[in-house]
Amino acid sequence: MTLLAARDLRTSYGGTEVLRGVSLTVAAGEVVCVIGPSGGGKSTLLRLLSGQEAPTSGAVLLDGAPAEPVRLRREVGIVFQALHLFPHLTALGNVTLAPRVLGKGAPEALESRARALLERVGVGPELHGRHPSALSGGQQQRVAIARALALEPRAILYDEPTSALDPERTADVLALIRARADEGIAQLVVTHDLPFARALRARTAHLEAGEVAGDSAGLLDDPRDERTRRFLRARLP
Ligand SMILES: Nc1ncnc2c1ncn2[C@@H]1O[C@H](COP(=O)(O)OP(=O)(O)OP(=O)(O)O)[C@@H](O)[C@H]1O
Ligand SMILES: [Mg+2]
Structure with a gap:
């Protein structure tokens, strides 16, 4: 549906x-x-x-x-294309910001949820306190995805999610x-x-x-337009 x-x-x-x-x-x-x-x-x-x-x-x-x-x-x-992580916040701070501003729970509860979200996208606890400048492109990408998940969206949109990444990270x-x-x-x-x-x-x-101009499962292999x-x-x- x-x-x-x-x-x-x-x-x-x-x-x-x-x-x-x-x-x-x-x-x-x-x-x-x-x-x-x-x-x-x-x-x-x-x-x-x-x-x-x-x-x-x-x-x-x-x-x-x-x-x-x-x-x-x-x-x-x-x-986003350029991730737009907040440079002055840690990985954890980036993920908790929106739920905190929207008053989605007590600080301790929000923090443990954010840690769980970071784990879910493969960002280990040793990275939670780092600022974006101290994370690799791939790690920043994961934090950006965890941040998008923080408000429990039903849909997620990605703008060029691989543009900042090495081919291996793709x-x-x-x-x-x-x-x-x-x-x-x-x-x-x-x-x-x-x-x-x-x-x-x-x-x-x-x-x-x-x-x-076209929208189909086979568009890349069998373009009609x-x-x-x-x-x-x-x-x-
Ligand atoms: N705020 C704006 N004011 C004026 N023109 C805009 C604005 N935002 C986008 N445009 C114009 O709209 C068109 C579409 O832009 P858009 O950013 O959606 O393209 P795109 O398909 O994402 O391109 P790219 O692959 O380069 O990211 C472009 O010609 C752009 O210059
Ligand atoms: Mg674009």
Whole structure:
């Protein structure tokens, strides 16, 4: 059953339409991949789906019903392209911040939950007190995912989750995403990394110039739209 959906989303900045009627669905436990050229509107789509911005028209649906940005911000977690960890906070501090600000429990309870979340994504206790600058790219990525999990989102959106990582770490991100899928979380993964997109084995949508040019399980291997063929051809080794 569809958990999160975009329905005919349109958005303009200064008279330029950046999303031109985008529709997309993600079910509970499903992973959907979004590929497409730079400037095609991928990050913009994630901002709308996570309630950081409202669309010019169209709607974001949760469980089939239109959801306001304030509700989306609560229910949809996001892991940004540049991670955006707070540099002055430790790994633990990054994960406890949002639940603390929202008064989600007593400090001790929040801390033990945050430690459990960090363990869940493979960040050992020896790293919990470190600041982001003292963590590797892969470790920071895990902390960013733990932080997204802190508000118990039903959906998680990733913007280029492998862009800051060595190829070896990409397999770790894949495993983290698979584990969240097993937990029933709906996930949308934006990537320009085609080998990573293939490894996800997910339904893949191609977003180009603000439009969905294709959306299918076989999109990477059997592209139907000429725009998708052209996009993939330009990126094949
Ligand atoms: N706040 C904004 N104001 C004006 N234009 C914007 C704004 N945000 C995005 N844009 C424009 O919208 C278009 C889509 O941007 P977006 O960041 O969604 O692309 P993208 O597909 O994520 O690209 P990339 O792969 O480079 O991250 C771009 O032309 C961009 O310049
Ligand atoms: Mg982007």
